[in-house]
Structure formats: structure tokens, C-alpha cells
Amino acid sequence: MILRHSELKVLVKIFTPVVRSPSVQISRRSFFTNICFASSRGLRTFSTTITRSCEMESEAYTFGPYKIDLKEVFYSTSLSYAMVNLRPLLPGHVLVCPRREVKRFADLTPDETCDLWLTAQKIGSQLEKYHKASSLTLAIQDGPQAGQTVPHVHIHILPRKGGDFEKNDEIYDAIDVKEKELAQKLDLDKDRKDRTLDEMSQEAEAYRALFA
Incomplete structure (x- = not known):
């Protein structure tokens, strides 16, 4: 999966309040880590890998x-x-x-x-x-x-x-x-x-x- 820089910036804004970190690495690894973390707190997930x-x-x-x-x-x-x-x-x-x-x-x-x-x-x-x-x-x-x-x-x-x-x-x-x-x-x-x-x-x- 390849994300455009503009898409990553949006995702960083979404997940930064969740992880409460002074900086969020814009990377594929941190993107999925944040998704897992958000899911554990009952928030909506944005994984593009999941299909019906x-x-x-x-x-x-x-x-x-x-x-x-x-x-x-x-x-x-x-x-x-x-x-x-x-x-x-x-x-x-x-x-x-x-x-x-x-x-x-x-x-x-x-x-x-x-x-x-x-x-x-x-x-x-x-x-x-x-x-x-x-x-x-x-x-x-x-x-x-x-x-x-x-x-x-x-x-x-x-x-x-x-x-x-x-x-x-x-x-x-x-x-x-x-x-x-x-x-x-x-x-x-x-x-x-x-x-x-x-x-x-x-x-x-x-x-x-x-x-x-």
C-alpha cells in the first residue's frame, strides 16, 4: 500500500491526539501502529486493507x-x-x-x-x-x-x-x-x-x- 503525502498528513492529524505524542513519524509502520492503538480505545479505524x-x-x-x-x-x-x-x-x-x-x-x-x-x-x-x-x-x-x-x-x-x-x-x-x-x-x-x-x-x- 502506497499513501500520498497529503493522505499521510491527514492521518497524522487524526491520530496525533490519540497517541499524545509530540511528533508522529509519517511512515507505514507508525500508520498501522496508530490504527491498532485507536482501535483499542474504541475509536473508528481507517485501515484501507480491510475489505468486505x-x-x-x-x-x-x-x-x-x-x-x-x-x-x-x-x-x-x-x-x-x-x-x-x-x-x-x-x-x-x-x-x-x-x-x-x-x-x-x-x-x-x-x-x-x-x-x-x-x-x-x-x-x-x-x-x-x-x-x-x-x-x-x-x-x-x-x-x-x-x-x-x-x-x-x-x-x-x-x-x-x-x-x-x-x-x-x-x-x-x-x-x-x-x-x-x-x-x-x-x-x-x-x-x-x-x-x-x-x-x-x-x-x-x-x-x-x-x-x-
């Missing part, structure tokens, strides 16, 4: 070495996308990923980091209401020793209700188990044992309507 789900590009999506069917993707920006889960732990369990294949969280660019979390925030808020939940679990397994089996950064989003797990922390063990199963089942050339593509497509279609 109905404008998702027709290109293929990948999740590590795996190809993802477009029918499974229900929300997309120029930097991130959200897809339904092959083997969800709870209703509404979805994944938000950077579009670029990035193995570790630290390898994301500032733009990707900001967009990923803004996307997760938006998705989580809508799915919590849709599933009549009262809380959210957002989890990242960053690296093999943390339980990551697909080498592509992704955020697990799970709408939560009282009593959905006997002990609340059990959900993290369950995520770890599902992560291992996911890596074994993701190849589209293999048979799906838990959910068919049609089932996942129907769920994704329902979620797309939330962002239309």
Missing part, C-alpha cells in the same frame, strides 16, 4: 502446505482471512490466518500483525453474538513445542458458554488434540471423516452473511 467479505478475491487460499477450498473461507482482507474449522471443538470454532504463509508469530510484519488481530476482533465479536455465547477464547500455538502442527500462524477463536467444559483450562488441551488431528485431515485429496465440504460450506455461508 463479499469482495473476497477469487484466488486460492493456503494454510501451510494445504490448499483451502474457497467455500470454507467466510471473511477476507488483503492480509488476513477467516475459515471454518474441519473439526471444531465448539460451535463457532474458526481460524483466522495471515494470507501470506508465515510460520511464526514474530515473522509477521507490523501490517500483518495489526490486520490479523483486528480481523480476529471483528470475527470474534460477531460469532459470540451469533452463537449466543458470553465469552471468547482466542489462542495461538506459536511453534511446535507450543502445539502448532500446521506451520502457518493462526488464531483459534471459540465462542464460550458456561459449562461448555467441566474445567475451563481443559479447552487448551482440547485445542492441542484438535490441532494434531487437523494436520492429519487437512489435505483436500483425503476423505473427510468428521464434516463434509457441504457442511462446512453451509456454515461459512451463514457467517458470510454476518459481514455482508
Whole structure:
């Protein structure tokens, strides 16, 4: 993304009162940092990377070495996308990923980091209401020793209700188990044992309507 100097000057004026800094660097990095900061304080965001789900590009999506069917993707920006889960732990369990294949969280660019979390925030808020939940679990397994089996950064989003797990922390063990199963089942050339593509497509279609 390239911004004209005049556009940057306008954005600096918008965000300078928010960050309360004597000087704001006119740079791509500080622009997105300010957007993230403003969002955390409940202000309107001006990210030009975010697009409506109905404008998702027709290109293929990948999740590590795996190809993802477009029918499974229900929300997309120029930097991130959200897809339904092959083997969800709870209703509404979805994944938000950077579009670029990035193995570790630290390898994301500032733009990707900001967009990923803004996307997760938006998705989580809508799915919590849709599933009549009262809380959210957002989890990242960053690296093999943390339980990551697909080498592509992704955020697990799970709408939560009282009593959905006997002990609340059990959900993290369950995520770890599902992560291992996911890596074994993701190849589209293999048979799906838990959910068919049609089932996942129907769920994704329902979620797309939330962002239309």
C-alpha cells in the first residue's frame, strides 16, 4: 500500500491526539501502529486493507502446505482471512490466518500483525453474538513445542458458554488434540471423516452473511 503525502498528513492529524505524542513519524509502520492503538480505545479505524467479505478475491487460499477450498473461507482482507474449522471443538470454532504463509508469530510484519488481530476482533465479536455465547477464547500455538502442527500462524477463536467444559483450562488441551488431528485431515485429496465440504460450506455461508 502506497499513501500520498497529503493522505499521510491527514492521518497524522487524526491520530496525533490519540497517541499524545509530540511528533508522529509519517511512515507505514507508525500508520498501522496508530490504527491498532485507536482501535483499542474504541475509536473508528481507517485501515484501507480491510475489505468486505463479499469482495473476497477469487484466488486460492493456503494454510501451510494445504490448499483451502474457497467455500470454507467466510471473511477476507488483503492480509488476513477467516475459515471454518474441519473439526471444531465448539460451535463457532474458526481460524483466522495471515494470507501470506508465515510460520511464526514474530515473522509477521507490523501490517500483518495489526490486520490479523483486528480481523480476529471483528470475527470474534460477531460469532459470540451469533452463537449466543458470553465469552471468547482466542489462542495461538506459536511453534511446535507450543502445539502448532500446521506451520502457518493462526488464531483459534471459540465462542464460550458456561459449562461448555467441566474445567475451563481443559479447552487448551482440547485445542492441542484438535490441532494434531487437523494436520492429519487437512489435505483436500483425503476423505473427510468428521464434516463434509457441504457442511462446512453451509456454515461459512451463514457467517458470510454476518459481514455482508
